[in-house]
Amino acid sequence: MQKTSNALDALNRNRAYLILALVLIFALFTPRFYTMFNVRSILSGSALYTFLGVSFTLCLIAGHMDLSVGYMATTGAMVVLGMRTNSGLPWWLAILIAVGVGAIAGTINGLLVTKAKIHSFIATLGMQFVLRGSMYMYCNGAEISVRGEFTLTDAINRAPLKFLPLSNLFICTLAVVIIYLVVLRNTRFGRNVHIMGGNRETAWLAGVKSDKLTTLVFTLSGITCALGGALFAISQGTATPTLGEKGIPPLMVALTATILGGTSMAGGKGNVLKTFASILAIMAMLSVLTTRYGKFELQILFMGLALAVAVIYETLRNYARQKRVGIRPNLADEYARETGKTLHIEK
Amino acid sequence: MKRLIGLLLVFTMAFALVSWGGGTVITATEGDNLAESIALFEEAIESMETTDGQLLMPAPIEKEFPDRPEDPDALPEDDAGRYYDMEYVGWDATEKSPDIPESPADGSIGKRVIVIVHGDHAWTTAYERGFKMAGEALGMTIDVWSPNWDQALQDQLIDRAINEEPDAIALIPLSAENATQQFRKITMAGIPAFGTNTLTTSDAMQYMIAWTGPDDWAQMRQLSEKMAEALGGEGGVAYITHNVGTSPYYSRTFGPITQFAEHYPDIKTLDIQSPGFEAAQCKQIVSDWISRFGDDLTGIFLADDAPQATGTIDAIKEAGREDIIVVAAGNSKTGQDLVKSGDIAVINYQSAEADAGLSARTIASWFNGETVLNVGYLMTDMITEENVDSFYPTQW
Numbered sequence: 057m058q059k060t061s062n063a064l065d066a067l068n069r070n071r072a073y074l075i076l077a078l079v080l081i082f083a084l085f086t087p088r089f090y091t092m093f094n095v096r097s098i099l100s101g102s103a104l105y106t107f108l109g110v111s112f113t114l115c116l117i118a119g120h121m122d123l124s125v126g127y128m129a130t131t132g133a134m135v136v137l138g139m140r141t142n143s144g145l146p147w148w149l150a151i152l153i154a155v156g157v158g159a160i161a162g163t164i165n166g167l168l169v170t171k172a173k174i175h176s177f178i179a180t181l182g183m184q185f186v187l188r189g190s191m192y193m194y195c196n197g198a199e200i201s202v203r204g205e206f207t208l209t210d211a212i213n214r215a216p217l218k219f220l221p222l223s224n225l226f227i228c229t230l231a232v233v234i235i236y237l238v239v240l241r242n243t244r245f246g247r248n249v250h251i252m253g254g255n256r257e258t259a260w261l262a263g264v265k266s267d268k269l270t271t272l273v274f275t276l277s278g279i280t281c282a283l284g285g286a287l288f289a290i291s292q293g294t295a296t297p298t299l300g301e302k303g304i305p306p307l308m309v310a311l312t313a314t315i316l317g318g319t320s321m322a323g324g325k326g327n328v329l330k331t332f333a334s335i336l337a338i339m340a341m342l343s344v345l346t347t348r349y350g351k352f353e354l355q356i357l358f359m360g361l362a363l364a365v366a367v368i369y370e371t372l373r374n375y376a377r378q379k380r381v382g383i384r385p386n387l388a389d390e391y392a393r394e395t396g397k398t399l400h401i402e403k
Numbered sequence: 404m405k406r407l408i409g410l411l412l413v414f415t416m417a418f419a420l421v422s423w424g425g426g427t428v429i430t431a432t433e434g435d436n437l438a439e440s441i442a443l444f445e446e447a448i449e450s451m452e453t454t455d456g457q458l459l460m461p462a463p464i465e466k467e468f469p470d471r472p473e474d475p476d477a478l479p480e481d482d483a484g485r486y487y488d489m490e491y492v493g494w495d496a497t498e499k500s501p502d503i504p505e506s507p508a509d510g511s512i513g514k515r516v517i518v519i520v521h522g523d524h525a526w527t528t529a530y531e532r533g534f535k536m537a538g539e540a541l542g543m544t545i546d547v548w549s550p551n552w553d554q555a556l557q558d559q560l561i562d563r564a565i566n567e568e569p570d571a572i573a574l575i576p577l578s579a580e581n582a583t584q585q586f587r588k589i590t591m592a593g594i595p596a597f598g599t600n601t602l603t604t605s606d607a608m609q610y611m612i613a614w615t616g617p618d619d620w621a622q623m624r625q626l627s628e629k630m631a632e633a634l635g636g637e638g639g640v641a642y643i644t645h646n647v648g649t650s651p652y653y654s655r656t657f658g659p660i661t662q663f664a665e666h667y668p669d670i671k672t673l674d675i676q677s678p679g680f681e682a683a684q685c686k687q688i689v690s691d692w693i694s695r696f697g698d699d700l701t702g703i704f705l706a707d708d709a710p711q712a713t714g715t716i717d718a719i720k721e722a723g724r725e726d727i728i729v730v731a732a733g734n735s736k737t738g739q740d741l742v743k744s745g746d747i748a749v750i751n752y753q754s755a756e757a758d759a760g761l762s763a764r765t766i767a768s769w770f771n772g773e774t775v776l777n778v779g780y781l782m783t784d785m786i787t788e789e790n791v792d793s794f795y796p797t798q799w
Binding site for chain 1: 549550551552553554555556558559560562563565566567578579580581583584587592604606646647648677
């Protein structure tokens with residue numbers, strides 16, 4: 057019984073990889089899925105969502121929600137092309153300004169949460185609308201393109217190794233995932249983010265400066281999203297202020313992938329690699345759906361269902377866990393210490 | 404880190420294992436069926452009709468274009484020359500990208516064309532119907548895909564379409580700015596690209612074999628002439644625009660403004676608003692205009708003859724200002740009914756089915772090895788209370 061339970065736990069913990077594997081097997085029966093062009097499209101298409109996904113995961117681990125990730129990326133996209141095409145700045149400076157704008161917006165989010173004591177859900181929702189309105193005003197509601205200057209666009213979309221479907225954009229994305237993975241696992245900053253998200257009281261007792269750390273988390277989220285948006289815009293050669301408004305909002309992909317990847321909605325637990333695997337699974341599944349059925353409505357339906365299933369599952373698990381160990385699971389550890397008996401708790 | 408490497412390995416191995424034959428490849432019909440295609444073409448363009456009894460695949464119209472002003476951006480907002488690069492987009496783009504494929508000149512029969520439209524709408528349904536009717540008559544298989552007005556989804560569909568390696572891709576770009584990269588991508592993949600319905604920027608023209616669609620600028624100028632006639636050559640006009648930044652935004656706002664400025668200087672622009680396509684929003688704006696401008700408001704120019712028109716007419720009737728002359732771009736049943744009831748003075752005839760038919764005709768001509776126009780316009784007409792009955796039943 058215990059073995060079965062452990063196996064199920066292991067499967068659940070690694071569900072992101074399982075879902076990815078299942079989708080890849082399902083894709084075997086989809087015509088022209090495993091072509092060099094298609095795999096490269098899927099991987100490159102996952103870039104923006106990965107930047108948003110890791111940002112969202114970081115915030116959620118820290119115990120907060122950043123609903124502005126989508127518009128933060130749109131801002132990065134609009135600013136980088138605006139600075140390049142409209143203002144004529146060199147690419148490096150345009151990217152730097154876009155990332156700087158993301159950093160400022162992220163820091164404001166952090167300050168609203170820590171200093172103004174506004175719940176992150178409300179603060180970032182507000183920021184979402186501020187950024188949306190600002191971008192509409194900045195570009196007069198219209199798109200900005202590279203106006204025929206495709207040198208950097210071609211470079212970022214190029215695959216350095218011809219036999220592998222990995223574009224430079226996807227390699228940049230991998231680098232970001234690895235950086236986040238290492239930072240969250242192997243640095244004091246990462247450990248503090250986990251402690252703070254898991255239990256604010258414990259974090260305080262451990263001397264973690266929660267306000268400073270929270271602001272830093274939001275700033276990093278802003279930087280990452282703006283950088284993702286900027287790279288995405290360069291790869292597309294255009295930026296639109298209405299990205300995802302009529303189809304699948306990037307926020308929804310990031311949110312779904314984060315929850316599917318096993319990041320706890322209560323904070324303190326999460327893994328950017330699993331978020332990344334979930335994004336790959338979602339992108340592969342969307343490609344399968346478009347290939348087999350051709351209708352965008354199915355993509356939206358699939359995203360909605362995936363999110364709903366993940367959230368319902370998480371909620372039920374949390375409910376079951378709380379029912380078993382009470383709302384203070386740390387008491388289970390005390391119980392184990394005092395009695396020498398282990399209370400089986402899902403972590 | 405181990406998991407990351409594992410993840411990459413799984414993906415790469417799966418890719419490597421099956422990339423040798425992951426599905427069926429749809430290819431063009433082989434063999435020389437050119438003569439049969441040409442015969443079919445000649446018969447179809449003469450016989451096929453739209454559901455409202457007009458020609459489904461009319462001949463493309465070529466128009467004269469003036470010399471380009473030295474610096475269009477330096478001209479005032481109500482000078483037609485300022486919009487030269489939009490109105491005459493592509494007419495001077497004779498130099499095509501070296502990646503543009505040569506016509507196979509082996510006939511249209513058996514060819515597969517993927518049509519990527521802009522989004523779901525009653526107009527799009529009629530357009531899709533027109534493309535499929537024309538495609539069937541010309542021996543081509545037509546697949547129509549819609550991204551529901553979403554730029555990211557349209558980009559995704561373009562990747563999907565390239566991956567399927569059809570014989571041609573026709574595209575209604577969602578954004579003129581983004582169109583260059585979209586057409587470039589298709590062309591660089593070695594697939595013939597055709598623009599349809601919505602104009603792009605001049606940059607994009609080099610990456611497509613041909614563009615076909617309505618001459619929105621010319622139609623708006625004709626509509627303006629009709630409006631000026633109804634206004635007696637003077638008055639104050641307010642504008643409700645199309646989506647800001649799109650090609651119809653410019654043609655349906657600055658087409659009439661520049662036409663009035665040049666030929667009817669006593670017709671003044673009172674205001675320009677972009678509330679979108681919701682009747683309630685348009686009604687609110689028109690009510691505000693009536694209060695704000697009073698009797699100075701004598702005409703309203705709409706970029707759409709359906710929700711924008713219903714909202715506008717509601718506001719006018721509620722205010723008892725039926726003297727305001729309303730003209731609208733579009734050709735929907737709502738618009739035609741409002742013309743018939745006398746609420747709208749004029750709308751322009753713009754056949755969705757023939758728009759698609761013209762694109763299908765151009766693509767088939769190219770497969771048949773014929774030279775096609777760089778830009779081919781769709782025939783047009785004005786619908787007034789006098790002739791509205793001859794345009795029923797409406798296409799959408």
